[in-house]
Amino acid sequence: MIFFENILVNIGIMIILATSLNLIVGITGILSLGHYAFFGIGAYSSILLTFYLHSMQIINYIPSFVLFFLVIIFGGIIAGFFSYIISYPVLKLKGDYLAVATLGFNEIFKSLMENIDFFGGAKGYSLYTKLGNTEPYFKTNLIWVYIFVVLTIFIIVRIMKSNYGRVLLAIRDDEIASESVGINIAKYKTLSFVIGSVMAGFAGVLFVMYDRFYATPKDFSFLEGISVLLMVVFGGLGSITGSVIGAITLTLILQLIKIIPFLSRHQILFYSFLLILMMILKPQGLFGRLDTTQNFINKIFKKIDRKEI
Amino acid sequence: MTEQLFNALSLGFTYSLISLGYSMVYGIINLINFAHGEFFMLGAYAGVISLIIGIPWYISFFISIIVGAFVSTFVEVIGYRPLREKNSGRLTALITAISFSLFFQNFIFLFPGADLIGLGNRNPMHGAVITVGDFKIPLIKFFIFVVTIFLLILLILIVYRTKIGKAMRAVAFSKDISSLMGINPNFVISFTFALGGGLAGAAGFLEALDKNQVYNFMGVIPGLKAFIAAVVGGIGSISGAVAGGILIGFLETISVVIGLSFIKDVISFVLLILILILKPSGLFLKTQREKV
Numbered sequence: 331m332i333f334f335e336n337i338l339v340n341i342g343i344m345i346i347l348a349t350s351l352n353l354i355v356g357i358t359g360i361l362s363l364g365h366y367a368f369f370g371i372g373a374y375s376s377i378l379l380t381f382y383l384h385s386m387q388i389i390n391y392i393p394s395f396v397l398f399f400l401v402i403i404f405g406g407i408i409a410g411f412f413s414y415i416i417s418y419p420v421l422k423l424k425g426d427y428l429a430v431a432t433l434g435f436n437e438i439f440k441s442l443m444e445n446i447d448f449f450g451g452a453k454g455y456s457l458y459t460k461l462g463n464t465e466p467y468f469k470t471n472l473i474w475v476y477i478f479v480v481l482t483i484f485i486i487v488r489i490m491k492s493n494y495g496r497v498l499l500a501i502r503d504d505e506i507a508s509e510s511v512g513i514n515i516a517k518y519k520t521l522s523f524v525i526g527s528v529m530a531g532f533a534g535v536l537f538v539m540y541d542r543f544y545a546t547p548k549d550f551s552f553l554e555g556i557s558v559l560l561m562v563v564f565g566g567l568g569s570i571t572g573s574v575i576g577a578i579t580l581t582l583i584l585q586l587i588k589i590i591p592f593l594s595r596h597q598i599l600f601y602s603f604l605l606i607l608m609m610i611l612k613p614q615g616l617f618g619r620l621d622t623t624q625n626f627i628n629k630i631f632k633k634i635d636r637k638e639i
Numbered sequence: 640m641t642e643q644l645f646n647a648l649s650l651g652f653t654y655s656l657i658s659l660g661y662s663m664v665y666g667i668i669n670l671i672n673f674a675h676g677e678f679f680m681l682g683a684y685a686g687v688i689s690l691i692i693g694i695p696w697y698i699s700f701f702i703s704i705i706v707g708a709f710v711s712t713f714v715e716v717i718g719y720r721p722l723r724e725k726n727s728g729r730l731t732a733l734i735t736a737i738s739f740s741l742f743f744q745n746f747i748f749l750f751p752g753a754d755l756i757g758l759g760n761r762n763p764m765h766g767a768v769i770t771v772g773d774f775k776i777p778l779i780k781f782f783i784f785v786v787t788i789f790l791l792i793l794l795i796l797i798v799y800r801t802k803i804g805k806a807m808r809a810v811a812f813s814k815d816i817s818s819l820m821g822i823n824p825n826f827v828i829s830f831t832f833a834l835g836g837g838l839a840g841a842a843g844f845l846e847a848l849d850k851n852q853v854y855n856f857m858g859v860i861p862g863l864k865a866f867i868a869a870v871v872g873g874i875g876s877i878s879g880a881v882a883g884g885i886l887i888g889f890l891e892t893i894s895v896v897i898g899l900s901f902i903k904d905v906i907s908f909v910l911l912i913l914i915l916i917l918k919p920s921g922l923f924l925k926t927q928r929e930k931v
Contacts, residue, residue, distance in 0.1 A: 361730055363737075419912050425729055426671040427915055430866060434908030445901050556741060563734055596748060602741035606718060609735040613727040 335472055336541075337585055342475035343537050344577040346482045348561040349570055350529035353486050355559075356567035357495070358522040359502030361425065364416075364432035365558060367439040368527040370550025371412055372405035372534025374449060377545055379404050381460050394468035401468075402478075402535045409531025410524050417520045424505075436552045443547040454546030470540040478536060482529050487570060487627045489525070498522055502568075553598065557584070560605050566615025575616065641774045643892055649780040649849065651888025652787040656842035657865035658872070658880040659794065660711075660835025666875030667811045667831050668723070673736035674714055675839055676862015677743035682707035682840025683847040683857065684747070687756055696763040700844050707840020708833040714739050715832040720825060740862075747855035755854045762851055783845045790841060795877065797834070807831055811875070860904060867911045873921025882923050 351365045379401050420431045444452045457466055489495045497518050500508040509515050538545050548554075561580050565572025587593035593600055608615075657679055664672045686703035690696060718735050747753050758765070767778035798804040809817040810827045818824050846861070847853050868887050872879025890910065891903050914922065 355730075359730075361733065419916060423912075423915050426733060427870065427911075429733060430671065430863070431908070431912055431915070434863070434911065438905050438908060441901070441904060553741070556737070559734065563731075567730065596745060598741055599745035599748065602738040602745065605738035606735060606742060609731050609738065610718065610721050613722060613725060613731040 337581070338472055339470075339475050339536075339540055340585075341578055341581045342472075342479045343533050344558065344561060344581050345479050345574050346529055346533040346536070347558045348565070348573040348577040349482055349486055350526040350533070351558055352562050352565075352568065352570065352573040353489070353529075354523055354526040355562060356569070356573075357486075357490060357502060358498045358519060359505075360421065360519060360523060361429040362432045362523070362526075363429050363552060363555070363559070364434075364436040364439075365526070365530055366550050366552065366555030367436040368409040368413055368530040369534040369537070369555070370439060370443070370545070370547075371409045372531030373538035373545045373550070374443070374455065374534075375408040375531075376401045376405040376535040377455055377457055377538055377543070378449075380466055380539070381457060384461055384466065398468050398470075398474070398539075401539065402532055405535035406528045406531040409534065410528040413524050413527030414520065417523045421516060421519050421523060433552055436550075436555065440547045440551050443550075450546075452547060454544055454549075456544035458543055466539075466543060468539075469543075470536050475536050475540070478532055482532070483570060483574065484627065485525075485529075490570070491628050491631075494518070494521070556598070556605075557601060560601055560608075563605065563615055564608060566617035569615065569617040572615055572617035642776070643896055645776050645780045645784075647889045647892035648885065649783040649888075650892060651885035652783055653842050653846055653849075653884075654861065654865045654868050654887055655881040655884030656787060656790065656838045656845075657861060658868040658884050659877060660839050661866050662869040662872075662874050662876065662880040663807075663831050663835050665869065667807065667828055668719070668814075670719065670729070670732050671736065671866060672714075672832075672835075673733070673862070674739035674743065675711075675835065676858030676860075676865070677740050678707045678711045678836040678839040678858075679843040679846070679861060680853070680855065680858030681710050681743060681843070682836075683843030683853045684753075684756070685840070686844035687758055687847050687853045690758065690761050690763075691756075700841070703840040703844035704837045705840070707843065708837035710743075711832045711836020711839070712829050715829050720828075740859075744855050744859070753855070755852060757852045758847065759851070762848055764848055765851060779845075779849050783849065786841070786845060790838060791877075791881065794834070794838070798877065803827070803830055864907045867907045870911060871914050871922055873923045876921070876923065879921055879923040883921070886922075 347365070347369060351362070354360050354362050354365070383397065383401075416432075416435055420428060420435065423431055443449045449455055458464075490499075497508070497513055500511075500513065501515055501518060505515060557580065561576035562573055563576075564580060565574070565576030584597070587597065587600060657675065660675050660678070661672060664670060664675070682703040685706035686699045689699040689702045694702070718739055719732060722732050722735060764777075764779045764782060769776045769778055769781055798807060806817070806822045806827045807830070809820070809822060810824050814824045817827075842861075843853075843858075846857070850857075864887055865884065868883035869880045870883070871886060872881070872883030874880075887907050887910070890906055894900065894903050894906055
């Protein structure tokens with residue numbers, strides 16, 4: 331039972347990561363390769379905050395779900411804060427240069443975490459050992475993860491339907507043309523980048539507070555993050571349904587290849603091979619830009635809107 | 640001091656050799672070939688394995704170059720050409736490049752024990768030193784210096800003095816018009832990949848002799864830095880790539896000498912962002928033309 335719960339939680343976290351990356355890469359057209367750094371920032375900040383909450387003994391006075399909200403919002407805010415700072419130099423770049431700069435940001439994050447003792451160095455930061463082998467008072471569970479999954483999908487779909495989402499699509503399709511129509515490209519790109527990164531920060535908190543309670547720099551390297559990019563590309567850039575289905579299938583495939591010894595040793599080889607095949611045979615992904623999730627949610631809203639009128 | 644100077648120069652020249660491939664490929668099809676660092680790695684592996692088998696070093700050197708060129712052309716024909724013909728956009732090409740890079744890095748793991756191969760005393764230049772007056776320079780640093788200059792002259796001759804070089808420059812200018820003039824753009828692009836891959840393979844061989852070992856992730860960081868070198872020097876220009884490589888080599892050596900070795904890998908990314916904001920066309924590119 332616990333095995334299935336783990337898989338379901340994994341799938342949920344991957345859905346959050348994939349849809350938020352889709353908002354940045356597929357919908358706005360910013361090719362960010364540093365998404366996993368924000369995932370890591372969320373994880374690290376939640377672990378640090380939890381440790382300080384414990385050591386200050388505040389925990390005895392406040393109910394645990396309030397603390398959980400506090401931690402997850404803190405993780406999101408810190409990730410958003412850093413993404414805002416990063417976006418200033420990085421979003422001035424275009425296309426391939428931007429990709430390399432965000433990749434560089436991810437590497438910088440990893441090497442800072444490895445070299446600063448406050449964050450535990452290369453060994454990582456473990457709550458268990460810091461708290462003297464006692465379990466933290468609160469942890470994530472399946473329900474919390476899926477509440478955030480629904481929230482993420484809902485927010486992104488509503489964004490796409492809004493005025494703001496149409497601006498993002500216009501920027502993706504032609505930057506110069508949308509600039510000439512009077513759209514402030516920098517503002518919209520930054521907004522989309524920050525929203526996506528905040529969601530990645532939430533995912534990081536959910537990931538690390540489920541049953542791990544430790545974070546190592548290696549967990550958040552660019553190489554680990556390539557799997558999320560694969561999910562987005564597999565499902566189709568710009569399609570939320572695609573991202574969700576990509577996250578589900580690839581996480582299941584990953585669980586499956588963990589059982590087979592040969593494939594589990596060569597996970598990344600398998601991944602990259604799949605990605606190359608996918609790109610050559612069907613570059614637009616499984617769903618292309620088709621979006622049933624969006625249509626479904628918007629249909630519900632249309633009914634509600636009509637009733638109000 | 641002189642030793643550090645030679646360290647910086649040999650490091651810079653290694654970066655230059657890799658960044659030339661980036662620069663030429665970007666100049667001709669506007670694609671950052673992320674897999675380029677892997678041609679460097681595979682070239683190094685080929686050279687080291689042939690040295691261990693017992694093949695003399697000058698033949699191993701050619702084997703490195705040929706393997707680099709071959710793998711590079713292979714990736715172009717298998718991966719990038721179909722995407723170009725489908726006209727599927729930069730994003731897909733870039734993701735393909737990254738996945739090729741990951742594929743080659745992890746391909747090595749299929750062979751147990753191959754992820755780190757030491758050369759040991761098979762290295763023809765291990766420990767050899769040249770003494771000039773009071774200075775002692777390791778032979779390999781001197782060798783890197785000489786070989787790189789030789790390869791650079793060869794490259795400049797190919798690009799500016801041969802028919803295929805002229806075709807390369809024409810395709811870089813406009814693919815459609817050059818195909819109207821009877822040039823086969825696909826062949827020219829493949830040739831460019833082969834040239835860049837060969838240079839990367841040569842750089843890999845030199846690096847393997849210098850460090851006396853090869854490992855499967857050795858292409859990642861040099862590859863990224865060489866790309867930065869190409870951007871810093873002005874992408875598409877040969878002298879720019881060389882100058883950018885040497886600049887990064889010097890910056891890194893200086894950061895190690897003054898005791899800040901942990902910023903060694905970070906400094907080039909900072910340089911990249913600074914250059915892209917302040918002078919996007921690169922430091923050494925004179926004319927600025929935007930391709931639309």
